Amino acid sequence: MIATTTWKHNLTNYQNIENINNSGLQHLEIFQPLATDKIRIQLNNLYDEIPLEISKMEIYSDTSTKKVVTLDGSSQFTIEPRLIEWSDWIDISLPANAFLSIDIFSSNKTIHTAGLTVSNDLIKTVETDPANPKYFFGLSAIQVEAKSTHKKIAFFGDSLTNQGNYSAPLSLDLETNFHIMTANYGISGNRLLRPGHSTSQWSASFGEAGFTRFDHMLTNYQPNLVIFMEGLNDLLHPGTGTPINELPTAEAIVKAIYILKAKCRKHDAKFVPMTISPFGNSDGWTPEKEEIRQKINSELLKMPHILDISALVGKDNQLLPEFDCGDHVHFSANGGKIIADYIKEQLIRKKMI
Structure with a gap:
């Protein structure tokens, strides 16, 4: 099997934005083109000076298939400042050409390491107005195990x-x-x-x-x-x-x-x-x-x-x-x-x- 990046988005330093995670829960849906049985998430805290505390992170194609994301075997983990890490490989059956839901629970309210999208085509957020910018945190790439190179x-x-x-x-x-x-x-x-x-x-x-x-x-x-x-x-x-x-x-x-x-x-x-x-x-x-x-x-x-x-x-x-x-x-x-x-x-x- 071949580790294949199915989604990658540049994050940067939005040091002027406060309370990006005011609710303590971020819900994203990210398009995944390949069917797979294994997946991992790139966790990103590259521009912050304090640890990113994740109390729980779940991925699923529908609510009956929820899987907990772990790092070094733990479902509660910390991404230290200025670091990018990959989660453990997670066993999950995902269809091709479908949106993967990702829920991140974190006590961090202000997070400066963030991504931005306006389009909802690849990344869907709670904010749905097509004219408004949508900021997200915590992840910057997704990899799956695939049978061939792309x-x-x-x-x-x-x-x-x-x-x-x-x-x-x-x-x-x-x-x-x-x-x-x-x-x-x-x-x-x-x-x-x-x-x-x-x-x-x-x-x-x-x-x-x-x-x-x-x-x-x-x-x-x-x-x-x-x-x-x-x-x-x-x-x-x-x-x-x-x-x-x-x-x-x-x-x-x-x-x-x-x-x-x-x-x-x-x-x-x-x-x-x-x-x-x-x-x-x-x-x-x-x-x-x-x-x-x-x-x-x-x-x-x-x-x-x-x-x-x-x-x-x-x-x-x-x-x-x-x-x-x-x-x-x-x-x-x-x-x-x-x-x-x-x-x-x-x-x-x-x-x-």
């Missing part, structure tokens, strides 16, 4: 990836219909060239520079294909809480992306970059930034496997209304599904899936 795709980027409005429906499609496993390596606010550096209360959650965390993704996940969408925040942030002198040149962004492509080649992974989508009418837009974006996209269009998302979702310097969630930067749920279909069609046309 192709793996990593979605790497910023909030446009992290929120899931395009990546989650695409993942659901790829996992259900193509038996390809996926992982979301998006971090909201993330920049390609620099770590978070802002007067914004969200600055700590922006994470380390995408250029350096890309190496961790390649080494730890070992994807066969990387779908890459990053660089927008490098333009958006300077002058909006971030020093304006951190605005990069087009040449710097393009060079970094070519280096990431070369890193993928060394890891036998195909690199599928996307052009930077427009953000006109947003608070961070300026004519200078737009000129840089246009220069970057012009150079990126020379790359093999490039997907011209900018042309799909925008006109001139603005998102088209059907793709705009309302802030002139992020994708709407319906727009995200159009993007997902476009990417899938391109991957099929390029014979990558």
Whole structure:
């Protein structure tokens, strides 16, 4: 049997959020594409300074199949600060293409190590409003025992990836219909060239520079294909809480992306970059930034496997209304599904899936 990651989501440091677990119980439902008899959970307390106390953790496909998750044989356990650990393997019969329920009981009220989703396609939470962000804690990956290997795709980027409005429906499609496993390596606010550096209360959650965390993704996940969408925040942030002198040149962004492509080649992974989508009418837009974006996209269009998302979702310097969630930067749920279909069609046309 082969240990296979069936779900992976990047967690980050939301140090400004209090009482994420005010009720003491978190209920999640996470899509699982593979049938299995064994499963384990990656437990994550990477950004907190106090232990994460878990009094009970249960997984089930329906309430009659509840199984208690254990760590080192104990059903009550602690994840120490700055650590990630795998639970014990749990015997449980799970069907393919079904949602796995996960209940975590914890006395910790404020937990800063958290994940974020907006889409409900892969991760369902108690909060169901499709427009609202949903935060969750405690777990960052699921592995099952599978009978064969499966192709793996990593979605790497910023909030446009992290929120899931395009990546989650695409993942659901790829996992259900193509038996390809996926992982979301998006971090909201993330920049390609620099770590978070802002007067914004969200600055700590922006994470380390995408250029350096890309190496961790390649080494730890070992994807066969990387779908890459990053660089927008490098333009958006300077002058909006971030020093304006951190605005990069087009040449710097393009060079970094070519280096990431070369890193993928060394890891036998195909690199599928996307052009930077427009953000006109947003608070961070300026004519200078737009000129840089246009220069970057012009150079990126020379790359093999490039997907011209900018042309799909925008006109001139603005998102088209059907793709705009309302802030002139992020994708709407319906727009995200159009993007997902476009990417899938391109991957099929390029014979990558």
